Amino acid sequence: MENGLGAPSKLATQAAEVCLCFHARKASRAITQVFDRILAPTGLKATQLSLLMVVSAREPMRIGDLADALVSDSTTVSRTIKPLIRAGLIQGSIDSEDRRVKIINLSHSGHATLERALPLWQEAQSHIAKRLGGTIVQHLLPALESAAKLGSTDERKQ
Amino acid sequence: MENGLGAPSKLATQAAEVCLCFHARKASRAITQVFDRILAPTGLKATQLSLLMVVSAREPMRIGDLADALVSDSTTVSRTIKPLIRAGLIQGSIDSEDRRVKIINLSHSGHATLERALPLWQEAQSHIAKRLGGTIVQHLLPALESAAKLGSTDERKQ
DNA sequence: ATAATATATGTGCATATACATAAGGTATGG
DNA sequence: CCATACCTTATGTATATGCACATATATTAT
Numbered sequence: 577m578e579n580g581l582g583a584p585s586k587l588a589t590q591a592a593e594v595c596l597c598f599h600a601r602k603a604s605r606a607i608t609q610v611f612d613r614i615l616a617p618t619g620l621k622a623t624q625l626s627l628l629m630v631v632s633a634r635e636p637m638r639i640g641d642l643a644d645a646l647v648s649d650s651t652t653v654s655r656t657i658k659p660l661i662r663a664g665l666i667q668g669s670i671d672s673e674d675r676r677v678k679i680i681n682l683s684h685s686g687h688a689t690l691e692r693a694l695p696l697w698q699e700a701q702s703h704i705a706k707r708l709g710g711t712i713v714q715h716l717l718p719a720l721e722s723a724a725k726l727g728s729t730d731e732r733k734q
Numbered sequence: 735m736e737n738g739l740g741a742p743s744k745l746a747t748q749a750a751e752v753c754l755c756f757h758a759r760k761a762s763r764a765i766t767q768v769f770d771r772i773l774a775p776t777g778l779k780a781t782q783l784s785l786l787m788v789v790s791a792r793e794p795m796r797i798g799d800l801a802d803a804l805v806s807d808s809t810t811v812s813r814t815i816k817p818l819i820r821a822g823l824i825q826g827s828i829d830s831e832d833r834r835v836k837i838i839n840l841s842h843s844g845h846a847t848l849e850r851a852l853p854l855w856q857e858a859q860s861h862i863a864k865r866l867g868g869t870i871v872q873h874l875l876p877a878l879e880s881a882a883k884l885g886s887t888d889e890r891k892q
Numbered sequence: 893a894t895a896a897t898a899t900a901t902g903t904g905c906a907t908a909t910a911c912a913t914a915a916g917g918t919a920t921g922g
Numbered sequence: 923c924c925a926t927a928c929c930t931t932a933t934g935t936a937t938a939t940g941c942a943c944a945t946a947t948a949t950t951a952t
Contacts, residue, residue: 585848585852592784592790595784595855595859596859597784599878603758605804605806626759629756630756632742633750690743697749704881712880715873719761719870719874719877720761722867723870723874724760
């Protein structure tokens with residue numbers, strides 16, 4: 577009653593249909609694919625452009641600040657900035673006040689690359705907004721923002 | 735006017751605030767973190783449970799079917815099932831009709847593990863639904879479903 | 893029947909993600 | 923002053939993700 581023949585678990589089937597994690601990840605993959613395709617001429621991936629945008633808005637930042645802003649682990653940020661540092665778009669320097677801290681800034685080149693990428697970002701954003709329709713987008717953005725807060729409000733460490 | 739001193743690009747700052755890709759990925763990370771934490775006792779990650787749920791609902795499947803269902807690349811699926819095959823939860827066999835095709839099924843153990851994980855899945859799902867509130871969830875799920883369709887409807891191959 | 897073409901999956905490479913843990917630096921109590 | 927606890931970032935390991943390309947198989951055109 578399990579393999580090939582029997583009916584699939586009804587609960588499992590329903591779970592797949594409403595799972596918030598599954599749907600969030602699927603949607604996130606689809607949206608990222610569109611952004612990556614449109615951003616390809618810039619040499620940036622969608623994830624990297626997001627990083628540049630956040631740093632640009634809030635520099636100077638620490639690794640930990642960035643991790644909080646991205647709802648990501650600081651070990652992840654420590655690595656995801658590496659390709660951008662290697663590419664000369666981001667520079668990291670040790671804080672002279674507290675030498676544990678690495679201070680993150682955009683370089684000249686980083687600012688320039690960001691500005692050059694923004695028109696294509698706008699194109700991707702509009703492309704998706706048009707396909708989804710204004711109503712869905714207006715519901716989606718605030719809902720995503722609420723969901724992103726789950727990490728911080730949640731009893732993460734307990 | 736760019737580094738450390740000057741004001742950040744206003745457009746870049748606004749872009750970060752409304753970027754659908756950034757917010758989708760951030761929300762997806764936050765939700766995945768909650769699921770992963772609650773699912774930890776099962777030994778499954780949220781991504782892996784999703785995979786089991788989809789296969790359970792639609793087995794037997796091909797790699798390509800799975801990729802379509804997940805809005806993922808087939809090369810990605812080809813790899814993401816490997817830990818599950820190694821763990822004995824999924825089995826893949828070559829289709830005798832068309833030997834290019836690999837047929838994916840859940841094993842006994844895969845079905846059992848899935849059933850054992852569903853209560854914790856339910857707990858994670860309810861946990862998040864409660865925190866978000868019914869209104870947001872009711873808007874979020876259909877919006878995510880629309881967004882997931884971007885990949886397929888889009889002029890992906892153009 | 894054989895060559896050209898199309899399709900399904902796998903590999904090489906690069907990035908993204910997170911947990912456990914280590915390494916280095918700071919702060920603090922004795 | 924030093925031992926210890928704490929904080930910040932990096933590393934080891936494992937999985938997730940996708941593009942370019944390779945491989946194997948099937949289909950189609952000549």
